[in-house]
Amino acid sequence: MQAKTTEDVDLRVRRRLRELRTQRGFTLEEVATRADIDVSTLSRLESGKRRLALDHLPRLASALSVSTDDLLRAPDAEDPRVKGASQTRHGVTYWPLTHNGPAGGLHAFKIRVSARRRNPPDELPVHDGQDWMYVLSGRMRLILGERDFTIKPGEAVEFSTWTPHWFGAVDGPIEAVAIFGPHGERLHLHS
Template sequence: MTANEAVDARVRRRLRELRAERGLTLAQVAERAHIDISTLSRLEAGKRRLALDHLPALAAALGVSADELVGAAPAPDPRVRAKPVKMGRMTAWPLTNRGAAGGLQAWKLLVPAGSEDPPDELPVHEGHDWIYVLSGRLRLILGEKDLVIEPGEAVEFSTWTPHWFGAVDGPVELIGIFGPQGQRLHLHD
C-alpha cells in the first residue's frame, strides 16, 4: 500500500487479499454479505463505486472489522523461518528471505573439519562475496593468495577472481553474503 493509495482502492485490494487468504469464492462472500455476486465482482475490479453501506456486510462476510477492511494489511512476520540446507558436507542456514536486498542473501555456514582440499580448478563467477568468520579458521584461496581468516575477521572480494574456501584444523562457522551466482556455486554444489 502506498501512502497515497485511495481508500476505495485499498478496500478493493483488501477484499481480494482477505478473500484469497480465507480461500473463499466470490459467490461465498457475496452470499454471506447478502449482495449480488456481480456487484461484488465489480466492486473488487473497481468497476463499481464502493458505498459506505457495503463495508459492514463485507467485513462481516470476511470475519474482520470494518476498520480492518479499510486499513492496511498487517505487516508480514519479519522472522526468517527457512530450514537449513545441506550440500555435500557443508550446512547453510538462510538469514534473509528470498528476494531481499536486491538478490543478495545472507547465510550462516558450517564448514566441517576435513574440508581442506580445494578443487584443481578454482571457480570464477559474476558477483561479489562477503564472508565473516564467527569461529574456527577459514582457508581462503583467492587467486594466487592462500589466506587463513581468523574469527572476527571479514573478507570481501570480486568473484571474478578464482576462489575457494574450506576449514583449517576443525570446523568453521561463518556468515556469508552472496549474490545469486555465488549462492548457486557455493551453496548448491
C-alpha cells in the same frame, strides 16, 4: 486531522482488500463479479486511483467472505522470524538468515565449515556475483586465483566471484556469516 484519518483508513482498506484477495487466490475479475463491481473500478480501488465509497464495503466484504469489520481492520503483522531448514553441501552447512527474495537478490546465511573441508577442488569455481563473509570463529582458508589467505575471527572478506575461489578450514571448524548474490547462492546450495 480528519483528512489524515480518512487517508489512513482508505490506505488500510486498500491494503487489506488486496491481502485478502491474494490470500484466497482470487483474481480481480472474480472479486469484481462477486461484488457486482466493474473490474476496472476494483483495480482502481486497490491501486488508490479511486476512493472507496461506503457502499463498496459490504459488497467487497461479502465477495471475500469476511465481515465489514474484518475488511476495515489493520492487516496482521507478518512473522519476522526467518524459517528455513539448514542445507549441507560439500562440508559446509548453511542456515538462512533472510527470507526468500530479499531486496537486491542478496541472501544471508550463517555457515559452518567442517574441519574436514581442507582440500580445494582441482578447478576452482567461477560464477557471476559477489560474495561477502565475516568469520565468527575458527580460521578460514580462502583461495582467490593464485593467492591463498588465512581469515581469522573478526575479519571480513569481499570478493568478485568471477575470480576463481574456494574456502575451507585451516585447522578446525569455522562459523561465519555469508552474504551471496543470487548466482552465488545457486552455486553454493543448488549446483
